[in-house]
Every structure is written in C-alpha cells, then in structure tokens.
Amino acid sequence: MASLTATSATAPLPERLDPSRRAAPQVFERLRDQIIALALPPGAPLSRVALQSEFGLSSTPIRDALMRLAEEGLVEIFPQHATLVSRIDVTRAQQAQFLRQALELEIVRLLALQPTRALADELNALVTRQRRFAKDGDLAAFMLADNAFHERLYTAADKQDLWTLVRSRSGHIDRLRRLHLPSPGKAQTILRHHKQIADAIAAGRPDEAQAHLREHLTGTLSDLATIRGRWPDYLSG
Structure with missing residues (x-):
C-alpha cells in the first residue's frame, strides 16, 4: 500500500476494497494494521x-474509520487541524497485558485439563510456521503467526468473543511488541515459549502451561526500559 501521506503529481489508483462489505470497517482494518x-x-x-483519494471514498467512511481508531487510542484527532497517529500509551499497554494474561491463564488451564491430539497438532503446526518466518526474517508474518497461535487457544476453548475483546484493547501493547521483536534472541524466545505452552497443554499439565504462558506474556513489558531508551519519542506514560 502506498504511503497515505505522500503527494504526487498524478493521482494514485484508489486502494481496492471489497464491495460486498461496508467501506469504513475495511479502511479501519487497513489503517490499524499499518499502525x-x-x-x-x-x-x-x-x-x-x-x-479519500487513496481509497476512492467520500469523507463519511474515512471519518468513521478514524473515529474508531481514536476510540482505540491509536490516533489523535484535532478538529479543523490534523489527525496524528498516537504515541504508544504505556499505561494502556499494561492494562491490555493484564487483561490478556488473566484470560489466557484460565484458557490454557482449561485446555490442558482436556487435551486433544488434534489441538496439539494444530499448535505445533503454527509453531513450525512461525519458525519459518523467523528464519526468513519476515517479522510482519511472524507477528501474524504469533497472533494466530493465541487466537487458536481462544477458539479451542470456545472463547472467540474474548479474543475479539482482547484484540480491540491490544493496539498499544502490540506496537510495543513490534518494537521489541527485532531485539537479539526475541523471536527465538517467543518460539520456545509457544512450544512449551503447546507441549504442556498436550501433556495435560495445566500448572506448567500457566507458568510458561505467564513468562511469555510478560516478556515485552519486562524490557520496557530498554524499549523506551531506544524509541523515547514513540512512548508516553
């Protein structure tokens, strides 16, 4: 996707949207992904x-998409002036991590109390896929695979709506994770944790699954001082 702030002597072709879906949610999703x-x-x-030019839309769906991004704290709207991508709010990141940890500790416990071979195979396949992205240096695909691993835990426990809730609150912690991911050894640590969580669930060891998950989810915030030192202008709070 071309830069949304660049100017050009010739108008860019409108970004293709799915005509069977409402435009505003699609614009929101694409901008959110880029943020x-x-x-x-x-x-x-x-x-x-x-x-409006980028997506070939009127002002209304663009306004609606930006308002939704503002509700998640991902942009700041200054009426009659500008809309800016927000700085990463550390407090909101900490709250999102607290919510996610509380939910996922119970989810992995539930799954480990009722382990299935099918779920074990799926989780291991996701880890293998994520390992391939790490080897290729594809950090964007690595993060998508990371989210897919956690989403599968929620769906396996029949808690898909809670995953939707977590995702809507995770914009700030996810940006911190993206800043932290290139750190030496970080991707390998994530892979090790995912494998440990998957193995503990498959073996029916709920306490072990919870211990590995707790260590996994606290990794980025435990290195907050380093992240802040490298990108001081990106963080607030």
Whole structure:
C-alpha cells in the first residue's frame, strides 16, 4: 500500500476494497494494521483528503474509520487541524497485558485439563510456521503467526468473543511488541515459549502451561526500559 501521506503529481489508483462489505470497517482494518506494524509510526499525520483519494471514498467512511481508531487510542484527532497517529500509551499497554494474561491463564488451564491430539497438532503446526518466518526474517508474518497461535487457544476453548475483546484493547501493547521483536534472541524466545505452552497443554499439565504462558506474556513489558531508551519519542506514560 502506498504511503497515505505522500503527494504526487498524478493521482494514485484508489486502494481496492471489497464491495460486498461496508467501506469504513475495511479502511479501519487497513489503517490499524499499518499502525500496529509501525508502517504508520507514532506522530505520522493522516490526511483525510489523502485517504479519500487513496481509497476512492467520500469523507463519511474515512471519518468513521478514524473515529474508531481514536476510540482505540491509536490516533489523535484535532478538529479543523490534523489527525496524528498516537504515541504508544504505556499505561494502556499494561492494562491490555493484564487483561490478556488473566484470560489466557484460565484458557490454557482449561485446555490442558482436556487435551486433544488434534489441538496439539494444530499448535505445533503454527509453531513450525512461525519458525519459518523467523528464519526468513519476515517479522510482519511472524507477528501474524504469533497472533494466530493465541487466537487458536481462544477458539479451542470456545472463547472467540474474548479474543475479539482482547484484540480491540491490544493496539498499544502490540506496537510495543513490534518494537521489541527485532531485539537479539526475541523471536527465538517467543518460539520456545509457544512450544512449551503447546507441549504442556498436550501433556495435560495445566500448572506448567500457566507458568510458561505467564513468562511469555510478560516478556515485552519486562524490557520496557530498554524499549523506551531506544524509541523515547514513540512512548508516553
């Protein structure tokens, strides 16, 4: 996707959207993905006029998408002035991590009390896929595979709605994770944790699954001082 803030002598072709779906949610999803991936970093301006041209839309769906991003704290809207990608709010990141840990500790316990071969195979396949992305240096795909691993835990426990809730609260912690991911050894640590969680669930060891999950989910925030030192202008709070 082309830069949403760039100008050009010729108008870009509109970004293709699915005509069977409402436009505003699609614009929201695409902008959110770019913000989480830091393709649109903290402080980046979002021009409504440029977005209308980019997506070939009127002002209404663009406004609705930006309002939804603002509700998640991912952009700041200054009426009659500008819309900027927000800085990473550490307090909101900590709250999202607290919510996720509380839910997932119970989920892995539930799954480990009723282990199945099918789930074990699925989780191991996801770890293998994620390992391939790490080897290729594809950090964007690695993060998508990371989310797929955790989402599978929720769906296996029949808690899909809770995953939707967690995702809607995770914009700030996910950006911290994206900043932290290139750190030496970080990807391998994530892979090791995922494998340990999957193995503990498969073996029917709930306490062990919870211990590995707790260590896994606290990794980024435990290194917050280092992240803040490297990207001080990206963080607030």
